[in-house]
Amino acid sequence: MNFSNILYQFKKGLSKSREELVNKLNFIFSHSQNKSDFLERLEELLILSDLGTSATLEIISKFNKIDLREYQENDFIFFKEKLKYFLINILNSPPSEINIIKNGLNIIMIVGVNGSGKTSVTGKIAYRLKNKNENILLVPADTFRAAAIQQLKILADQAGVEMINTKEGADPASVVYDGINAAKARGKNIILIDTAGRLHTKINLMNELEKVKRVIQKEADNFSLEILQTIDATMGQNTIEQAKSFKKSLGVTGIVLTKMDGTAKGGIVIAIKKELNIPVKLISWGEKLNNLYDFETNKFIEALLD
Template structure:
């Protein structure tokens, strides 16, 4: 676990520089805790893609604790802000599993967020836990999406259930469910089309796929996982709202956290969209998808920065 923590810390360098360092400069540069400091902090949080209402909430909570604890030294604010961030991120929430048969996850997200890549990494994650996994190539519209998923399936060591390009995604889902039940597969990961330009069609398609899943396995889908790209910042929060409406998202996988200064968006997602982040992507490798641990994330962002110098 210590190895994972130091890796996380290293991968969050850009976010730390773009977010935490900015905030710490405000605290170290202040001579007293006043309205100017709070305003400057709120602005820094908004600029770090935390989101307006979440930034206001964090500053308001900070203000309350400063009053309650009679804090006068600005240098003590860092610890209180970190405490507020841990509270906002909440408890670790595991991916739901079906105890009495195949667990089915519908995986949604716009094109370009790394959805296919994440499906491959998710498959590998479950394989590493000793579970059997099947992938369903339900994104039948994007050119080469099926081949791309097959390539990731090979890397992860799992089979892909597919039809031809342009096939009905619900039919592919049905085939995959039959295969999963026949093989007594532990986990079925269903890819979906990532088109957002026509929300009505997207909603219809996802609703149809969900109906097929529910009919075959009444307790399924056990999760509808939305893949978000951390580098898109505030745009990610907007995507949550659209997919919430279209697909009743139950959890988020936030990718590309290692390559962005916009990791603060994770706070905006939790604070404004109220959908739990369940896994994070912190690199290109097959093993670089990890369960999201809020405490560890906050510690990696804020913890012991002097020692890194």
């Protein structure tokens, strides 16, 4: 997908966030009585936009260093460009793609809380990698939700990839064990594991994911392991504690932000980077299998503010 198409999709998905943020920024700039008033209002807006305390204080500190004369002599566009520059610096990191090794087994484990879009994302990643001529096997390790296995099978058929058979109620670690051995027997180079949603506060369920990871490390030879956490962007700051727990338990290697088109608070991307230093690798919105995009800082910030 070329630059203009990606930017168009980002702008389309971030329309709610952009409208909310830009309109309020414009109002603040137009109605602030002085520099101090502007900074106070801006701080409140950034917090409410889910940028988080740490990123907000950094931005306010940078704006505070601007000479008062610049506030008097420049227009709103000038300050919007300044904000873009500050946000890009906070997110400053090269595009982080899913790690795929050439000569070995690539295992991608999708984790997250209930309702964050894990199964849909699994199907979308499978579709993307299949179109890159990768040889993929889906592993339905969400054996507790009644419709999960069936949903993943539908997505597997739509994406044109294979999925191993399993039964509802099966032990997830055993399903993953079978999946690894099936991948070896069938000559697959990528395994995508869809796991059951779980609250990060449920210790026994988090332990179950750790068990799945141990099985992978024990049974797979010459492999790379990518652990992607799906985060529902509409949940805002609540997702930070989720991500902290999953990172501590599993060593999450990347974030997939879902439902970005359903929130007016796109700032959660900045909070995740600033608070956790986990790369946001993919953004998902919409129902189609091709509604999955690489996260690119400059395009994201441009789509958020322009």
